[in-house]
Amino acid sequence: MTEADPTHAPLFEHPAFLLGQLGFHTAGRFADLLAPIGIGPRHFGMLRLLRDHDGQSQQQLSEMLGIHRNVMVGLVDDLEKRELVERRKHPTDRRAHAVYLLPAAHEMLARAYEAVDGLEAELLASFDERDIATLLGLLQRLATANGLRRGIHPGLTSERISPPPCG
Amino acid sequence: MTEADPTHAPLFEHPAFLLGQLGFHTAGRFADLLAPIGIGPRHFGMLRLLRDHDGQSQQQLSEMLGIHRNVMVGLVDDLEKRELVERRKHPTDRRAHAVYLLPAAHEMLARAYEAVDGLEAELLASFDERDIATLLGLLQRLATANGLRRGIHPGLTSERISPPPCG
DNA sequence: TATTGTTATACTCTATAACTATA
DNA sequence: TATAGTTATAGAGTATAACAATA
Numbered sequence: 001m002t003e004a005d006p007t008h009a010p011l012f013e014h015p016a017f018l019l020g021q022l023g024f025h026t027a028g029r030f031a032d033l034l035a036p037i038g039i040g041p042r043h044f045g046m047l048r049l050l051r052d053h054d055g056q057s058q059q060q061l062s063e064m065l066g067i068h069r070n071v072m073v074g075l076v077d078d079l080e081k082r083e084l085v086e087r088r089k090h091p092t093d094r095r096a097h098a099v100y101l102l103p104a105a106h107e108m109l110a111r112a113y114e115a116v117d118g119l120e121a122e123l124l125a126s127f128d129e130r131d132i133a134t135l136l137g138l139l140q141r142l143a144t145a146n147g148l149r150r151g152i153h154p155g156l157t158s159e160r161i162s163p164p165p166c167g
Numbered sequence: 168m169t170e171a172d173p174t175h176a177p178l179f180e181h182p183a184f185l186l187g188q189l190g191f192h193t194a195g196r197f198a199d200l201l202a203p204i205g206i207g208p209r210h211f212g213m214l215r216l217l218r219d220h221d222g223q224s225q226q227q228l229s230e231m232l233g234i235h236r237n238v239m240v241g242l243v244d245d246l247e248k249r250e251l252v253e254r255r256k257h258p259t260d261r262r263a264h265a266v267y268l269l270p271a272a273h274e275m276l277a278r279a280y281e282a283v284d285g286l287e288a289e290l291l292a293s294f295d296e297r298d299i300a301t302l303l304g305l306l307q308r309l310a311t312a313n314g315l316r317r318g319i320h321p322g323l324t325s326e327r328i329s330p331p332p333c334g
Numbered sequence: 335t336a337t338t339g340t341t342a343t344a345c346t347c348t349a350t351a352a353c354t355a356t357a
Numbered sequence: 358t359a360t361a362g363t364t365a366t367a368g369a370g371t372a373t374a375a376c377a378a379t380a
Contacts, residue, residue: 008280011318015299016193016287018306021320023190025313026183059338068372073340095338095379113175120183126312131305132182138294138302139185145293146192151178153188226361235349240363262356262361 026123033115037108038082044112045153046075050085050101051109057096066152084108193290200282204275205249211279212320213242214251217268218276222255224263233319251275 011017030041039047049064056064062072076099079085084105090096124132143150178184197208206214216231223231229239243266246252251272257263291299310317 008283011320012307012310013303014283014287015303015306016197016283016290017318017320018303018310019186019290020190020194020197021315022306022309022313023187023193024320025315026190027187030183030187057338069339070341070373071371090338093338093380097339116175116181116183120181123183123186123309123313126308127305131308134301135305135309136180136182136185138298138305139182139189140179141293141298142189142290142302143179143185146189146290148188148192151184153178153184153191224361236362237350237364238348257361260357260361262354264362 026119029122030115030119033119034112037111037115039108039112042075043079043084044109046079047084047101047105047109047112050099050105054100055088055098057090057093058099059096061099064152066149066154079105193286196289197282197286200286201279204278204282206275206279209242210246210251211276213246214268214272214276214279217252217266217272221267222265224257224260225266226263228266231319233316233321246272 027041034040034044045065046061049061053061053064058072058076059069062069065072076085076087080087082104083102086100086102087097088100090098127135194208201207201211212232213228216228220228220231225239225243226236229236232239243252243254247254249271250269253267253269254264255267257265294302
């Protein structure tokens with residue numbers, strides 16, 4: 001099953017393909033590692049945001065996460081059911097809810113960060129310090145040059161990034 | 168909005184996060200570039216596979232693409248409607264269909280490869296030859312070390328890779 | 335009139351199971 | 358009994374529009 005391509009290199013020779021493949025794999029593994037503690041990547045992102053932006057309205061939070069406010073409703077519902085966040089009255093706008101972290105969230109965040117560390121270690125197991133530094137620098141340049149917002153990833157599902165296949 | 172993290176580096180410092188972010192972006196852009204010619208990433212993968220494995224059964228093809236045989240039905244349906252492939256009688260197994268490329272598929276493949284080139288150029292616009300070579304080497308090592316199958320990407324949807332958000 | 339949170343709807347994609355015709 | 362292709366069903370996810378309360 002060697003790839004014989006008359007005009008183009010095999011996909012293994014394309015950085016774009018490898019990025020897509022590795023990104024999908026990474027997102028899936030992240031969801032896998034988060035699953036045992038009972039949250040998904042989107043919940044992690046929300047808790048992480050709240051640690052620095054406690055007490056904001058759902059509207060504000062959804063803009064910062066790059067998601068629609070309708071989706072935010074379900075996200076806050078989930079986290080409220082697990083007693084990780086709380087909806088309180090907004091101090092200045094009676095239409096809005098102010099969302100606050102509850103104490104349990106900090107322990108949850110600590111455990112989620114362990115998952116992040118585990119993922120990073122697993123992914124980069126075969127790399128030494130220098131390889132990692134080189135890779136990080138290149139990926140940061142790519143992300144910046146292609147207009148990706150820092151720390152905002154509109155591609156992480158609750159469980160899996162989702163879809164089907166391709167070769 | 169500077170990231171102040173007591174215990175962990177901002178996500179921008181995590182190769183795993185950047186891979187997920189860049190992978191999602193890349194997959195989405197690929198779908199965008201393919202859309203004008205009327206196919207999705209999964210169709211491209213199928214046509215590409217058929218060029219080297221013409222006349223195989225749907226079962227065999229779905230195994231090679233890493234997808235379920237039920238999904239293959241719709242994929243072949245799509246391609247048959249566009250007269251890019253054809254179902255014929257399998258020479259040895261009367262239960263199976265043998266799938267063959269039609270002439271129009273070769274032109275479609277050529278145009279799809281232009282999209283691949285365009286994506287690659289867009290993504291790596293700020294990189295010189297040496298950067299690209301370094302990146303490619305690192306990504307290939309990562310893909311291999313993490314057990315990813317060459318040229319098989321079970322994460323490309325018909326239109327978009329799909330999901331919601333995270334920070 | 336616009337905005338916040340919410341709900342309802344439709345649409346896409348997936349995963350499972352079941353059916354048929356063959357093997 | 359198992360397999361190839363197909364179809365049906367239910368589930369998850371998203372996007373859009375609409376609604377009540379408030380600005």
